[in-house]
Amino acid sequence: MKSKGNITINGRSFPFREGQTILDVAQANSLDIPTLCYLKRATSNGGCGVCVVEVAGGEKGVQMLRACETPADVWMNVRTESPTVIKARKEAIQNMLDTGNHNCAVCGTSDAAWTDFQLGAQKSDETTDLCPVWGDCRLQDLAFKYQVQGQNIPSDKEYPKDLANPFFVRDYSRCIKCGRCEAACNEVQVNLAIDWNRNDKDASYPLANEFCVYCGECVQACPVGALVEKDVHYSLRPWEVDKKVRTTCSYCGVGCQLELHVRDNKIVKVEGVDAAPNYGSLCVKGRFGYHFVGHPDRITSPLIKENGKFREASWDEALDLAAKRFSEIREKHGGDVMGVLTSARISNEENYLAQKFARAVLKTNNVDHCARL
Ligand code: SF4
Ligand code: SF4
Ligand code: SF4
Structure with missing residues (x-):
């Protein structure tokens, strides 16, 4: 898109393109404007008011505008952290804290310092009194x-x-009605499973309907403790995660990028990574289907059936046996008595190798793929 000119932010001039908001320009130039209800790849609703900035230079004089929904313009002289901005931002945060059960930030005594309260709360995090997030x-x-x-x-x-939901807990007492869950479901995943009019101030809290496929996009988008994965609800605090491991989802060939949260060498939570091809989104299997990895029933070594019973074997022994049997069948009956059925659940490279194995080793062109069913 072509350049539309320059905008001034905090005394510096930045070029912007058609369609960019003040927030877009700030983010493109690593300037911090805090956001809360803003969700990348969804329509901005400006509901929380946290991204408010002071804009001078127009016919209307100095205005307080929401950076996420205000298109950049050449006349704009923007201040992102002026005293008036800070005051407005504090009020917006105060309003959200006051709408619900945000017990992490309630001081409760007039003389105790806010930070002291936080440190005290951290000590008592063993109890379910304190918010799960x-x-x-x-x-x-x-x-x-x-x-x-x-x-x-x-x-x-x-x-x-x-x-009631099998995968996540919904706690209305902590919902700030930011609308991110609704945008994540209806605009990012396009599941249309959340009925909620975010512009109606009297609307009740966002609820999932029968179209919900438990993809968890709404949970990942929720900025507070209103939507929390059941597996970590009061059983995992963020600082208890030993490491986060980036990997590729093994369920299908799309190749979604995941971050595995690991505690004591066990996967305790999965998040989507904001990178191609999934840009943070996952399906129900990728996000919630990780328990098989450490399940005691999981088969972790090859099994050879002898006299109707399985016994554990080494990979070398199992592969040698399979190769011997395939060779015997091919020599006795010809390769065309065999066929290879591959899968959309494996990578393109593995599918290539499977057809190569069928044609070059088994000597058959009987190759098919579950995606043709
Ligand atoms: S949702 Fe956030 S702000 Fe509210 S109590 Fe929990 S941690 Fe605090
Ligand atoms: S889990 Fe997925 S489908 Fe269900 S409400 Fe959340 S985003 Fe929508
Ligand atoms: S459930 Fe979470 S994401 Fe949805 S409106 Fe409430 S606070 Fe926002």
């Missing part, structure tokens, strides 16, 4: 950065937790 929450990060305290904790009874 303490330490891994965008709202908490912002409250800490801008030193904003929550004032209000509604009772749990008012917002009973929804535990």
Whole structure:
């Protein structure tokens, strides 16, 4: 897209292209404008107000505008951290903290320092009193950065937790109605499983309907503790993860990029990586189907059947036996009595090798693939 001119942000001039918002230009030039409801690859709704900036230079004088939904323009002189911006941002954060059960940020006493409260809360994280995403929450990060305290904790009874879902827990008491789950489901995954009018202030909390395929895109998008994977709900704190390992999903040939969260050499959680080909999205298998890796019933060595019973064997022994039997069949009956059925669940390279094995080793052109079914 062609350049439309330059915009001034914090006293520096930056070129922008047609269609770019103030936030786009800032992000492209590594300038930090905090966001919360903004979700990449979805329509901005500007609902949370955290990305507010001060814009001077137009006919209307100085305006407070939301960077995520305001198109960049040449007349704009933008300030991203002025005192007025900080004040507006603090109010936005305060409003969100006050709408729900955000007990990580409630100080509760007039003389205790906010940071002291946080340190005290960290010590008591063994209890379920503290939010399950303490330490891994965008709202908490912002409250800490801008030193904003929550004032209000509604009772749990008012917002009973929804535990019916097999993969994640929905806790309405912590929902800030940012709309990211709805955008993630309806615009990014296009599953259309969340009915919610984000522009209706009186609308109830976003709910998944019968079209939900449990892909977990909404959980990954939720910036707070309103949607949490069941497997880690009160059983894993972010600092207990020993390492994160990037890998490729083994379920199909799409090659989605994953990050495995590992504790004590066990996979405890999976997240999508924001890179090609999936850009953070995963299906239900890639995101939640990892328990087989450490399952005690998993077969981890070759088995050879003898006298109707399986016995464990080494790979060399098993491969030698298979090669011997295939050779015997080929020599006795010819290669065309055999066929090779490959899979969309393996890579292109493995499919290539499978057909090569069929034609060059087994001497048959009987090759097919499950994707043709
Ligand atoms: S959702 Fe975030 S802000 Fe709310 S209590 Fe949990 S950690 Fe704190
Ligand atoms: S799990 Fe997937 S399909 Fe279900 S509501 Fe969330 S994003 Fe939509
Ligand atoms: S469930 Fe999470 S992502 Fe959805 S509106 Fe509430 S806070 Fe936002």
